Amino acid sequence: MNKYGLNELREQFLVFFEEKGHLRLPSFPLIPQNDASLLLINSGMAPMKPWFTGEQEPPRKRVCTCQKCIRTGDIDNVGKTSRHGTYFEMLGNFSFGDYFKKEAIAWCWEFLTERLGLDPALLYPSVYLEDDQAFEIWEKDIGIAPERISRLGKDDNFWEHGSGPCGPCSEVYFDRGAENGCGSADCAPGCDCDRYVEIWNNVFTQFDSDGAGVYTELAQKNIDTGMGLERLACVCQGVGSLFEVDTVMNIINKVSEICGIAYKHDEKADISIRVIADHIRSATMMICDGVLPSNEGRGYILRRLLRRAARHGKLLGVAGPFLNDVCETVIGENESAYPDLTGKAAFINRVVRIEEENFGKTIGAGTAILSGLISQYNARGDKTLSGADAFKLYDTYGFPPELTVEILGENGMSADLGSFNEHMDAQRIRARKAREALGDLACAGVDLGLDNTPTVFTGYESCAETCAVLAIVTQGELSSSIRAGDDGLIVMDKTPFYAEMGGQSADFGTIARDGAVFEVSGVSQNNGGKYLHHGKMLSGTINVDDAVTAEINTLRRNSIMRAHSATHLLHEALRAVLGEHVRQAGSQVEPDRLRFDFTHFSALTKEELADVERRVNGAILDGLPVAVEEMPFNDAKELGAVALFGEKYGDRVRVVRMGGDFSIELCGGTHLDNTAKAGAFSITAEFSVASGVRRVEATTGLATIESLTHARAHLAVLSGMLKAGAPDELEGKLEQNMTMMRELRSKLDAAMSREANGEAQRILTGARELGGLKVITAVIEDVDVDIDKLRQIEDTLRDWEAGVVAVLAAEKDGKITIMAACGKAAVEKGVKAGELIREICSICGGSGGGKPEFAMGGGKDTAKLRAALAAVDGFVLRATTSP
């Protein structure tokens, strides 16, 4: 047997099938393209479905791949079985109406025994119960003794998925030896124990199933094979678990190094180490393919994997984020096969770090609450967390439910999932009601009594249109007319008004007839695709069935188009400056103002912002022609059009191209015919709106010019105030003023400290000798006295005289402030300012405290101030004479 590394094995397989006339294709991305039935690719054949069904022509009738796969269905097995990962690679050779069973079986055998040198005595084929043809090939062509070929039932050896192409399978099992078996007398390939592992599965798609038990032979028969690369590597490398395969073991070692726990010493720790290694393999590959953590769909799968890995890190005692370090090892082990990992390494690293940091915050609060709940439940001997509590953890604290279940499990508890789901359903209903209420507002809660044909939108070509009024709503009711002064909405057969959608604001304008004018100040669409023109009747009356002239405000429309076309240029510029990972995450287009949200992980630097702005303005100055074309979705994709992630598109799409291929986007909005008309583009703000999502706000056309005019006027006002001749002189003037301020400030400080010195000197002359100390009590009678000044005097006295006990008071607006300072010698003798202040402040109805050297307090009873100060001597005497 040849001992191959995982990366070499992959290459061996692909080269072998290239030699057999197969076209080698790179792995398809983990995100399915045009297949809404699947969140993530989970097998080699999944991305090739259209080639199997004949819907599309494959590039060649023989294809081989090594496909990245994610199976989150296996998540609970990970770390516990030796053969499951959430991420693995599947080797596959495929035939689309070309070779069939005979070749597939022969090549499978040749690869395993001759190319890899596996011992034929350890390999056991299986076939489907009724598949005599495959049985015969194994027996006659390959020469396997019939008792070594198992016939297995539908569960194991018939591949089908609802209706459609399906067929029998033939697997190859590898015998890991009796020592790994269950010891039962009938242990054989197909047994659930660890002795015989399935390494290769050949599917012969031979029938078309109607889903009701009728199978018809397919004219075009296909071969779909799948072999887990990691499992094959286990066999070739003679290791018992896919976690011990060379590249995966390096990741395990990295995790074990970070957490300082040796692998294979403690089963519980090993599970955690394996979970982290596996989940970070998945996460790294998913992020590389464009998945970002979020709260739904595949983004949630990624989030769940990262959170689970983070939590197992905590179980291992790792403090602080560390998963991104594991990513680096995953990238290192895989970049030879997947070179795009290298360019995206920094990005992947950041996504993982931020997600882990954010999770750290959530998990901290949630774990504490859950531990509290667990103790409460334990105290009353209750082993089931109520659905309400589980829901509250999720809904209020964002604590992931699967984590709640996992932590409960570790504490011998469970959650009432039935009740939890009821809470979830109730919340979904509440959310839907809230949405419906919003929808009702848009239709004013009125059944329009119209059919469901959408209003024809003519606004791409024209700004004014003669239309027929189909329905009118005023005062929340269907009406046959609308009169001057009434608010309401009008529905017509067609309209040039763009309804608010896709982030673009609605058109405003008028609907008019013979002196009757309805002013449109908002347009929305109802579920039936009817355009609802909201507004007010300014004069006259409009009736249902009237022919009216609907005319949009072109100034507003033009400024919206400026902002929208500039948004496409901005999107392109961001991708050019920041990288291809930039994806639109939201967009708002208003007259000459735009807001664009996109995926990116750090604040843009000043230089990046300037570069983006320059590129957009460059594209505007180049006067790129804008062309709009409708075409089939696939043609648009061929062109490289930027489609929005997760957005559903119809068969025909609208493609907006600027400057040929400078920018190509699928978009239903209204656009300029030339980018030059956008005018000046200016970025006004850039900030974060969510983890991993940034927002740029910008202006175009008149708004940019207005802001320039405004800034200029502002500068002029400032120049006037500072008496600068021209704005150019502003900086010099300001510099001068600031220097002057600094000088004045230091003069003022010097004068204040001189004054304090004088005051201190005067006060010191009034000191009394008491117990070897110099005791001073004084009320400062200055009208302007403030705390700073008192403090300065106290500090000076303490500097001058180590034996000083100085108590100064000031009275202002009926409030007393008292400070006490004790020099070093005084403190040594036992006189502590903090205690002194506490005592004397209480005499004048207040409180205070501080350190032995300095303390401060206050009081309200001004009449008692003298008495309070008189108590100082007594305090000093007591303090200095007490033992």
Ligand code: ATP
């Ligand atoms: P099992 O019963 O072991 O989960 P499966 O029947 O789900 O396997 P298939 O759907 O036939 O597997 O996938 C083809 C091959 O992919 C398998 O023979 C195996 O080598 C590999 N494979 C499947 N699931 C995993 C996984 N979670 N981790 C690693 N390899 C896998």
Ligand code: MG
């Ligand atoms: Mg499985």
